[in-house]
Each structure stands twice: as C-alpha cells, then as structure tokens.
Amino acid sequence: MKTRPVIAALAMLALAGLAAAQTSALKAPVASKPAFLTTVGQSADIEMVKLLLDRSAVPHKDNPQAKAADLAASGAKTLVVVLGGSTKGLGAAGISADAEIERARALLAEARKLGMTIIGVHVGGEARRGQLSDRFIQAAVPACQYLIVVADGDKDGFITKLAGGAIPLDKVDRMSRAVEPLQKAFK
Amino acid sequence: MDRARTTVPRRFAVAAAAVGFLLALQAHVPAQPAQTPLNLYGRGATGAHGVVAAAKPEASRVGVEILTMGGNAVDAAVATGFALGVLEPNASGIGGGGFMVVKLASMQEAVVIDFRPTAPSAARPDMYALDERGRAVGNASVEGGLASAVPGEVKGLLYALDRYGSKKLTRAQVLQPAIDWAERGVPVTVNLAQIIKDNFGKLSKFEHGLAIYAKDGFPPEIGDTIVNRDLANTLRLIQARGADAIYAGDIAAKIVAENRKRGGILTLADLAGYEVKVRAPLTGSYRGHTIITAPPPAGGTHVLQLLNILEHADLAAMGEQSTATAHLWAEACKLVFADRAKYSADPDFVTVPYAGLASKAYAKALADQIKPDAVMKNPAPGDPSKYESGSTTHFSVMDRDGNMVAVTKTINMFFASGVVVPGTGIIMGDDMDDFDLKPGSVNSIQPGKRMLSSMSPTLVLDPQGRPFMALGSPGATRIIPTLAQVISNVIDRGMPIQAAISAPRLYQGRTGNLSMEGRYSINAYNGLVALGHTVTVNPDYDAVFGGVHAVLFDHAAKLLHGGADPRRDGQAAGF
Secondary structure, three states: OOHHHHHHHHHHHHHHHHHHHHOOOOOOOOEOOOEEEEEEOEOOOHHHHHHHHHHOOOOEEEOOOOOHHHHHHHOOOEEEEEEOEOHHHHHHHOOOHHHHHHHHHHHHHHHHHOOOEEEEEEOOHHHHOOHHHHHHHHHHHHHOOEEEEEHHHHOOOHHHHHHOOOOOEEEEOOHHHHHHHHHHHEO | OOHHHHHHHHHHHHHHHHHHHHHHHHHHOOOOOOOOOOOOOOOOEEEOOEEEEEOOHHHHHHHHHHHHOOOOHHHHHHHHHHHHHHHOOOOOOOEOEEEEEEEOOOOOOOEEEEEOOEOOOOOOOOOOOEOOOOOEHHHOOOOOHHHOOEOOHHHHHHHHHHHHOOOOOOHHHHHHHHHHHHHHOEEOOHHHHHHHHHOHHHHHHOOHHHHHHOEOOEOOOOOOEEOOHHHHHHHHHHHHHOOHHHHOHHHHHHHHHHHHHOOOOOOHHHHHOOOOEEEOOEEEEEOOEEEEEOOOOOOHHHHHHHHHHHOOOOHHHHOOOOHHHHHHHHHHHHHHHHHHHHHOOOOOOOOOOHHHHOOHHHHHHHHOOOOOOOOOOOOOOOOHHHHOOOOOEEEEEEEOOOOEEEEEEEOOOOOOOOOEEOOOOEEEOOHHHHOEOOOOOOOEOOOOOEOOOOOOOEEEEOOOOOEEEEEOOOOHHHHHHHHHHHHHHHHOOOOOHHHHHHOOOEEEOOOOOEEEEOOOOHHHHHHHHHHOOOEEEEOOOOHHHOOOOEEEEEOOOOEEEEEOOOOOOOEEEEO
C-alpha cells in the first residue's frame, strides 16, 4: 500500500504543524499571581479578558478606570492591560482619548515602579483597530513584558512591529485560545 | 517511467508539507475572513413583483418567500418582522416594539400602527436615582428589570396581520420561517460578533443570555451559528394562540417573574392591558412628492420638518457634499433637534404641536434663521403653536400592486436590558431609557405613557400620487437626518436607491460637534471648519449613522428596487 507512508508523513507533518502552532514565545513564566486588570482605551473587551483570567485560574481584581494610586493597594503582582479603544466606552466613562492615554501612562509607569509584570492583551481582532485603538496600543505596548494578540487584530503586523522582537508576543486564532498562553505566562 | 508512481507521492508530499505548514500557521491565521474591505456588492435587489429590504439577507428572503406564497406586503412584513427578531436578536424582538406605516393600494389613506412599549403602571417620573451627569445610577434605565417597559411587538405585528394581511396565509405560515431560523441557527456575521462582544458584560450580568449568546462561555466567533430553541418554542405558542401566548398565561408569568427578579416593576395586568394604537399618519410634501410618516411618539414629524426647511434651498444646485450643502444640513438639524427636545412626546399625554412643527410656514421661519456664513452656537426652540392649522431595525416591503409597508422596531439598546426570560428566548427591552429620566419634561415618565422615539418609518408618493418609496432606519436621533438625507439624495440628486443609502452621511444635534463619515468631501470638511463648525470625522461607513432599508418603485421600468445599508448587515431581496 503506497499510500500508507504518505499518510504517515502527512500525519507527522500535521503534528509538527500543531506543535509549532502551540509553541509559546515565552521560555518560562514571566508573571506572578494575583493580577490587576484594566483597559487602555475603555473597550468592552475587558469582559472577555476577565473570563480568560478566570479560565486560566489567575486570581484578579479589575477596574477599567484604575488610577496609578490604586495599584499598590491592590496587592497585585501583575498588571494585565486590555488594549484597544472604544468611543462608546470612553463616552460612558466620561473621559477623552487624551485623558485616557495620560491615565494609562501614569498607571504603566507606576506598575514598573512597583516591579509588577505588565501583560498586554488584544482580543478585539480587526474591529478593535483603527485610528482610535491604535493610539492606545501604541501608548501601552512598549511598556509590556508580554503580549497576547488575537491574530486578526495584527494582520498588518502593527502590534508585532511595536513589540519589535524585544517583547515576547503570542498570537492565537480565537479569543478562547488565549487561555493557554495566559496559563503559561503565570507561575 | 511510470509517471503515476513518481508524481503521486510527490504531490502527496507537497500537499502534506502544505497542510503541515498551514497547521503551523493555524494559530496565526483568522478562521474566517473579516468583512474588510467593506462588502458593498449584493446589497440591493430588483424585482418585478415584490421587494423586501431588511437588515439581514435571510430576513429579506423570508419576506419574499411569503410574497411568492401569495401573501401581500403586510403578510411579508409581519413574517420579516418575526424573522428579524430571531436573525437580528440584538436589535428587535418580542421584548420590544415599534411603528408600522401601511398603505395598501386599496387604501385611500395610510395608517400608522403604534406598538411602542408603554411605561408600567408602577412607573413614576422620579423612579430612577440620577448621578451628577443625569444618568440613571447603576445603568438602571438601560440594564436589568427596571429598564423594561411593557412590550408591544407581538400584539403590533399580529394586529397588522389580522387587519391588513391578505388572509390567504395563516398565522402559522407567516411565523414558520422565524421558527425555522431559530432552530437552524443565526449566522454570526462580523457585525453580530462585534455587537455580542461589545455587550458581553451586560449579557454576563444576567446569566440566561449567555446560555444562548455564548459558546463555551465566550462570545461566538464569526461563522458560528446561534441556535435559540426556547425562542422557537415561544414562537410556536404564538402560532397556536396568537398574542395571548405572550400577554397572558405561562409566558407572561415568566416575563413578570424574571423582570421582578432583576429589579423590575412589570405586572401581569400591565401585559394583559397592553394596547396597540392606530394613528393617522403625518402627511407633508417635499418638492412635489408626498411624505407619509409616523407622528409622535415616533419621529416622523421631525423628518418632515427637516425636509421642509431644506426645501427652501436649491440643494441640487448647491452640489453634493459641498460646504454650503453640509452647512445647511447641520444648521437645519440644530433647529429641528431644539424643537424635538421641547415639544415631542406621547400625544396621549401631552399636546404636541406636530401640525405646526411640520408646517411649511414654520419651516420658512426656521430656514430664515440659517445664515450661510455663520454657525449657530446654541439654537433655542421656536414657537410652532402659531402655525397649527387644526394635524431600531427597519425594513420595507413593496409589491407591484403598489402595496407599501415600512416598519421600524426595536428593543432599544443592543441586546436591550440584557435580561433574557429563562425558557422563552425573549430578551426584554430597555425602552424606558427613551423617556426623559428627570421629572418635569414633556417626555418624563408617567404610567401607561409611551416614550418618545426617533423611529420614523416613512412612505413617499411621487408627484403623480403613485407609490414611490418606503424607507426607514435605526440609529436613535441620527434616524431623522439620515432619512432626510436619503430622501434628498433620491429626489434632489436622482441617485438610485442603493447609492442614496450608501452615500456618506452627516449628523448634527442641537449642540455639539458636527459628525460626518470619513468619505465626506475633504473640501467640505475644510469649508465647514473655516465657517466655525467643530467637525468630528467618523469611520468611512459608520453604523452609528443608521441602517436604511428602502424600496423604490420605478414606474417607467415597472421594477421595484430595494436598497440596503452596508453599514450593517442589510441586504434586499426581490422576485
């Protein structure tokens, strides 16, 4: 049967492919529990990331409008920031895009000062890109030590370029698959 | 050489390598192509016999199916309406209500069926605690039980079917396509996937919604389907028992129980007492065309008022997307919205001077206030009383006999209150937020009152009095200028209906920035800024400007043209 070796080769290649797909950009966990969750851009994606952290068994507190002063009181060792903007979210929060960027910069600086690990998560896909979202992504990504991105949101390589090879970045094809890299990121 | 022996394994090896490579990339490639660039093709449709234009292609096809079965435009509209409650669950459904304008060829006058929800009997003007920005504390007017009014959808649609349907089709036949879609599953489009993500927090607060609108606890992805068997069963009960299936008995008890569990005040008596109101349409004209639209508490008065103001300018000569044209639209919108805030409300509770608001003379007085070289900063409402002379998804259906139906219906915000009544698939509306939450306004809350709406289903007759257009839109207050712009695009610029719908839009409230889609002329933008407007540039195709679905009758060609909005999932169907 000449097809058997071919099928075997196919299966091996498929397995190799899957293995490659599941390879993490992280060689070891970078973050400690518990986490503190906030947004950079006030998008509703924070609700999905809450769920991802729950599924990853990462205890967390959240505040979409957290201020720098809130971090020390939270006792968290890791700051998870949800990347991407929402006009509706900003409106509901009563905050301008400029003020949101200022809030994020102060928060990220405080997290670095407190020695927290910063993880950036972009789960909104292509819809959470564009002029408004990109401003928030640009402001937050350089401060991150690890990035998890739903691939659709980085079709143009914008986030990859911002990470610049220096910040480990993992892409997943569906939001629900972000659980695995999150689990691997935490000790 | 045996070619097959050598090449087949190579082909397999190449294929295997390709599969392996693709699998390796699996985590980096989206499962479905996103809807970019925006899909502009296939939105419109043409038919000689009938056309339905709705916010989902499947819903439009439901309407056409009913027409091909021998139903009339009302049968098709009712079937499309129930199907949209399944196919576009974020926008309308059994927990909400709306307005329908019907003009059958046999009718001398059109009729407006008002099935807008009403405030519960226990509602009070000060029922919401307000924060410093005047919003309900804890989002109580938009989320949870207290956000819901008494829904009108089922009574409204069935009233239309019973009173104006062809009687050739049974209620069971008209509801069956909606049941089929609830069981088959609603396709999750780019648009719907994003709406669910945006409202996931709200749905998560009231767990029964997640049972339907989440997959393994996460928002569904593009290409998934959402099956809603509970809703299918509820629709079956309506097939069998009519409106009583919702407004009395087990389902009513479940609605009341869940509403009250979530902090609401609905009672069984509220549901049993809900009444459809049949209103005379508001009729006016625009450049020789007759405009027939829905009066208060709907928003048609202000569509007509806006068109009346614009009629004083030669828009065709002023040019498409010119500074002067955009300035005129913006200034006229300010005046219209100033009046709307002061005067419009449920006419069963307050006296609305809608005849004055819609009068040509009053419009002339308003038009005279608009200066071509100055921007109004804080326009005050006018005094329409002296001109009185004694008068969120939208779909349209027209057929070759000239029967016209325009329906706009809503559950208000996307996914409404977030409360899903367990075992029924019904999402309860959050229409209470459309009241003025502060006591003392014409639109303040009162028991049994209907909240003000911008929904403006509209019919247009040509200068010969023949059926010309049926149209409407979702989009909150944007509905009013959006509809006026589409009507103007057709009448002033001769655009085909699809082009008129797709054309870039602008919006101006009484105060605040002038918003315009990114495709609007850069020269107009620069001109407007120079005039003193503060302009916000929105995305090129922005759903915030509504979703117009319209049908236009080309009498010369004896063809009906349907147009649907690319800003959402609209697609027309015809036969």
